[in-house]
Amino acid sequence: MSLGGVPRPRSYCHNPAVRRSPLPAVHAVPPCPLIVRLAAGVSDLVLGVPSLRLLQLHGYDPWLIGKVWVKSLLHGEGWRVEKDRPGLVQRVRQLKALAAKARTRDPDFDQRLQALTLPCTLSCALELRLAGLKAFGCRSKCSSLLLAGGIAMPADQEHELVRCWRLACSFLGIELPPPQRIGLRMSVAQQRAADAELEQHGVRKGYVVIVPFAGGDSGRLDRRWPHFPAFTQALLDEGRDVVVCPGPGEEALAKSQHRGTIMIAGIDLGAYLGILRRASLVVANNTGPGHMAAAIGVPLLSVLGPADRGTFGAWGPTVHVVRDQTWPDASGVLGHARALLAHAAGHRGQGLVAMDARR
Numbered sequence: 001m002s003l004g005g006v007p008r009p010r011s012y013c014h015n016p017a018v019r020r021s022p023l024p025a026v027h028a029v030p031p032c033p034l035i036v037r038l039a040a041g042v043s044d045l046v047l048g049v050p051s052l053r054l055l056q057l058h059g060y061d062p063w064l065i066g067k068v069w070v071k072s073l074l075h076g077e078g079w080r081v082e083k084d085r086p087g088l089v090q091r092v093r094q095l096k097a098l099a100a101k102a103r104t105r106d107p108d109f110d111q112r113l114q115a116l117t118l119p120c121t122l123s124c125a126l127e128l129r130l131a132g133l134k135a136f137g138c139r140s141k142c143s144s145l146l147l148a149g150g151i152a153m154p155a156d157q158e159h160e161l162v163r164c165w166r167l168a169c170s171f172l173g174i175e176l177p178p179p180q181r182i183g184l185r186m187s188v189a190q191q192r193a194a195d196a197e198l199e200q201h202g203v204r205k206g207y208v209v210i211v212p213f214a215g216g217d218s219g220r221l222d223r224r225w226p227h228f229p230a231f232t233q234a235l236l237d238e239g240r241d242v243v244v245c246p247g248p249g250e251e252a253l254a255k256s257q258h259r260g261t262i263m264i265a266g267i268d269l270g271a272y273l274g275i276l277r278r279a280s281l282v283v284a285n286n287t288g289p290g291h292m293a294a295a296i297g298v299p300l301l302s303v304l305g306p307a308d309r310g311t312f313g314a315w316g317p318t319v320h321v322v323r324d325q326t327w328p329d330a331s332g333v334l335g336h337a338r339a340l341l342a343h344a345a346g347h348r349g350q351g352l353v354a355m356d357a358r359r
Helices: 016-020 023-028 042-057 088-105 122-130 160-172 188-200 228-237 251-257 269-278 288-295 330-346
Strands: 032-037 060-066 080-083 115-117 135-139 149-152 208-211 242-244 281-284 300-303 319-322
Touching: 032 042, 032 088, 032 122, 042 060, 042 160, 042 288, 060 088, 088 122, 115 122, 115 160, 122 135, 135 160, 149 160, 188 269, 208 228, 208 288, 228 242, 228 251, 228 330, 269 288, 281 288, 281 330, 288 300, 300 330, 319 330
Parallel strands: 032 060, 032 115, 060 080, 115 135, 135 149, 208 242, 208 281, 281 300, 300 319
Antiparallel strands: none
16 A cells, blocks of 8 residues: 555564564664654643654654754653754755665665654645655645645544544554553653752642643633632642742743742753652643643643633543633632642652653
């Protein structure tokens, strides 16, 4: 079967030595490089991690291109990451250079699909086509002319993790159900950096991390929970340490609306993961750090408003969603938080996520 004139990639690449090997011996030969264009947001990237791991398990070596923070966030996974260059011309040159390196690693690189674009955007498909790469992605009327293979654009209600998983499965020519949990791997270095910050700021055990920020509006409705300041104050009144880690441009909001919290600013996403991992609870709008918490198995209370459709919601068994046709009030969310904190106190010490000790 072919896709746009390009043979569908088989599991474990097109390296004959790999195809002949049984599953336990797959890593006896070098995996096949696969250039992967990543999404621009933290949430989207986290939801794509299981798909990248699936590709790796089937004999591909993901060569990732994304934002400057990707390397820090995915440090524990051990994947090759390059920061994408600004401007179309520079990105095309970057892709061509990566392709040249891939050819030195895999003599069959030009005989198979060479790239995967996780975002369903015309711009990503165009960059890959201009770089001369045979790419796989989501097909639209326009991108179909640029891609060598792909799947239909997702339905409006399809979750982003499911879409990415379906894309990877179609690329591999297999059918598997998506995983129940993401299980993002962390490195020892990430946790050490986080523990140093926690000690420096005097944060006590049992703390709560709040993420009162959101990346803009959705459908002209503000995605930030309006009762977050009242909720934060209620936690502080109960004697709980509340930690907030503002990103660039978010410090002013944290200082003005969440006074009394312990603000840890200026950290990278790797250290942020470690701070989330030690928390008893994370309370967040539908935003990147909430997805990070869910991905490492930390209890997450996700407060959603009427603008959130749920297609980019956090994923995993530790996610607890509070939503309604209007924003929930502070007292209702506080009740959920107390219950989750009591549950966490009863299970403290059992560990949340095993760190990858390779680093």
